[in-house]
Amino acid sequence: MTETVQQLTLFALSDHQSPLPEYQVRESQRARHVSLKISFQGTLEVVVPPGFNETEIPSILERRRGWITKTLKRIEKQRATLPAAHSVETPTELELRSLNEVWQVVYKSTRDSTVALTQSNPQELTLRGPIEDAIACRELLRNWLQRKARVELAPWLQQLSQRCDLAYSRMAVRGQSTRWGSCSSKQSISLNYKLLFLPSTLVDYVLIHELCHTVHMNHSKAFWQLVRQYYPELDQAKTDLKKGWHYVPSWVDA
Incomplete structure (x- = not known):
């Protein structure tokens, strides 16, 4: 590709x-x-x-x-029409709906030459250094989201794979702009770390959708029948996912 x-x-x-x-x-x-x-x-x-x-x-x-x-x-x-909090440049919290978690983000200005991110308390992240560098702060938060997604989505995908008896070869986590996930002809599944911001039911749908592509590498009638077999609320999920980007704060793609 x-x-x-x-x-x-x-x-x-x-x-x-x-x-x-x-x-x-x-x-x-x-x-x-x-x-x-x-x-x-x-x-x-x-x-x-x-x-x-x-x-x-x-x-x-x-x-x-x-x-x-x-x-x-x-x-x-x-x-x-989105609330003002959606467009903030430096967020003070991360609402990870898929995990039912809200992480606080704390900023501490120090004389260090670069910004560093640490987990200071349960569900609390601290950024230290020249925190006026909003670009560096956002990049660190995006990197943390990607690592968090890898930890959380890997067992999630594995569990659904076993439940649906749909095998895949490997999983990767990226930050795609227009796709929640993809599946290659080699049955390699790539997931977007922004899935963390979605409700868990929509994450289930995306993961099952990609697992079904290991059988049908298209969006044929047979593919959608297979998706519906494992996700009966398919029609509602397709509708809701069209508005899924509303859950993702704008700073994530800034």
């Missing part, structure tokens, strides 16, 4: 057109055609099948300009 980041500069813009956003390209073995995904943070991802000629992408995006603009405006409107 390859991924590149490009800027759209191939089209001259008319006076009334705004520039299209930067985009990422992801090659997917499951893709049969080009598809566009826009995250709740406004990140545009172009999913292409293997061997696709990427020089064709700018013209595709230009043809989809109306959809892209409409979607970005809708997301901006949704983000405007």
Whole structure:
């Protein structure tokens, strides 16, 4: 799988057109055609099948300009309705709904040259050093979330794997912008550490969804039947997951 980041500069813009956003390209073995995904943070991802000629992408995006603009405006409107706490740059707590845990984040300014993060008390994290460096603080918190997710999601996935009798080869934890999880043709499952912010029922659904891809590497009728077999509330979960990014604080992707 390859991924590149490009800027759209191939089209001259008319006076009334705004520039299209930067985009990422992801090659997917499951893709049969080009598809566009826009995250709740406004990140545009172009999913292409293997061997696709990427020089064709700018013209595709230009043809989809109306959809892209409409979607970005809708997301901006949704983000405007979120509480102020959602957009803070340096959080004072982490609400990990999947675990029913709330972690306090404490900031202590010291003369150290770099910021360091430690667990100071049960469900309390302390950042020490030049804490005015918000970027460094957020990066440390993201790293902690990724480690936390690896510890929590590994046994969770294993338990569901055994319950559903669906085997996978390995698990990785990443911080994808537009995907909660993925499964490769080698039955390797990648999960997003942002799942920690979701309700546990939605995490169950995402994990079962990816486990079912070890049998069906597509979204065919047979795939959805298998998902429903292990997750009967499939329709409600699909609806709820569309709003899942509302649970993830904006600083996580800042």
